[in-house]
Amino acid sequence: MNLEKVVFGFFVVLAATLNFGFFIGDISDPDLHNPYELFAAVVVNLVATVLKFGDRTQIGAVHLATSLVADLQLIGATLLFGYATHVSSAGMDESWTASVVSLSGGALLANVVSVVLLVVETVSFHRD
């Protein structure tokens, strides 16, 4: 067992699960989407991205790319969230909630790709 692989897999999967947890629920209902979960998803995604730095293989490059996409979408979601709560006069209404959650949904897709890559990598490793 390789500790580095454990940590790497842990963060990649945790990023995906947190993201999923925030995303699930009625897309326009702000009560179903906990901002703390979004915060945790952003932090774990950033850590996962840094863990992917410096891998020279092809699969490593795709890993990094998916993580960067997820970061971009999640940070976009938090920016929208901050704008809705502090600047917009409407507050966190249905349409704002829907925008934030749909952005996090995009990030979820990227995270799913990341997890699939992880699984593919593991399976092909065992076949060798």
Next chain:
Amino acid sequence: MRDLVKQLLGRPDDDRRVRRATFRVARASAAQASATIFLILRRMRAPLIVLITIFAVGVLGLTLIPGQDADGGPLRLSFFDAFYVMSYTATTIGFGEIPVPFTYSQRMWVTVSIYLSVVGWAYAIGSLLALLQDRSFRSALALQHFSRKVSRLREPFLLIAGHGRTGELVGRSFDRLGRRCVVLDLDQERIDRLELGSYVSDVPGLAADARDAGHLAVAGLGHPCCEAVVALTNDEEANLTIVMAAALLRPELPVIARVTSRTIAERMQAFGSPSTVNAFDRFGDHLRLALRAPAAYQLKTWLESGPGAELPERGAPPATGRWVVFGYGRLGRELVTDLRAEGLEVTVVEVRPTDADGADVLVGDGSDPWVLAQADLDRAVGVVAGTDNDTTNLSLVAAARRSNPTVFVAVRQNRPANAPLFAAMEIDALLVPTEVVAHEVYAQLSTPLLWRFLREMPGLGEEWAERMVHRLTEVCGTRLQTLWKVRLTAREAPALGTWLVSGGATLGALLRSPEDRDEALHAVALVVLRQGIATLAPDEDFALRPGDEILFAGRAATRRALSTTLVVHGALEYVLTGRRVPSSWAWRKLSQNRRPSPDAAAGGSS
């Protein structure tokens, strides 16, 4: 016939293979550089993760700890507020407590996060700075920077391996000609000197081992604009490796290498036909030429020194008599062979007992007065001080001059720092190995026609050389002016087309001023090359043909005047016939219409 076709068809294939091989080598080297960048990224992982974690913990804590608004009601910081507070706190900017004054529990948490985040930042920035100082990282950056510069070169350049004294001389003289070079050297200090030195153009340099084919490839060995490779390192083996790499990866490139031993020179000859320069051997040849034909020697050294050089004095070395050679090392050996080949008597003075091929050998230290007395200096006509110690050489010259003031002295100078001392001694023939090699490389690469001229010139005799020196001083004065090449092709001399084909085109007719045809142009044609056959110093009646290559010496103004004649139809017409022909399209049309009347044409030309 079939063989010929196969050869012709085979060539491009070979070229492609060679080009591919070079690219492969270059890619490997570039990948090495990017590997270092990846390593750096890996090493930044830990500091970045620590920073992210500290930030996340601080922000999360601030949002969870309850605060109070201005009226004492409960208020929690939003994520945005918490992130804002953490950002300015962690970076030690410290705007205060925003949006409302904190409660004590919040202040306690902020205190903890201040210490945590400062440590995190210090760690991250410290690691980043340490990485920037890292040697391997810096050299990887330098390699990338260098390879980018080289691959962007769009004009012919010279690849110089070894930027010592010789390399610098070669680089400088080529720079003065407006040619580009790329430099490889082991020593970082010498590469730094490139930037301090006053080169006109930007000279890309890399501190790397030129024995590595990858470094040579990055330095432009596979570049289509690379015109020649010069191996001038101090290490014989390294020079051999460079010649090998160049011959195997780019067989069509000219290669010049410095050698000091004959074995290495022969091993180099096994790879294509590189040109090898042995400073001692060349000095021996020069000395022989100086003994046999002082004027030819004078002409040769003058032309080899490049534009701006003063006419060297014509020496008068003794053609008969006995020579004393101090030191029987690599130089001594060459000189003794050359002097004896000229039929001169030679006495060798050497510390170690040696066999000098039948010459008289006197075993002893040359600086010992007793040995000097034995050498019988007052009856010698020439002295060679050829040891590898400058102090010994200088004192030998002084001793020889004391016993015989008229003796001809040839001395080897080893260290450039001693140049003023040797200059003060007014040596008859001074050998500076680095300069001999540099001049030779310059003569071979600057203009191949000059090289041709210098090689064939000694065969034409002393009187001819004297006349040539006289003609050159008439045109240039005592300072050598520009040397330039003219190719009589449709591209470089479009105006000459029909005149050349007519067969009556003579050199004298061409060398007339386009301003006033009664005045001859002040230029000397040194050599004309036609289909591989060189004619040295052609006279005025020499008939020119299309495709001839001519090397001229003269002033820059003359060069401009001649190029006007070569390019402008009207100027050539005037130079040949004295008729002024209008050069603009409208005037030409008008004069064509008036052409039928000869009076009008005469009127137009006056």
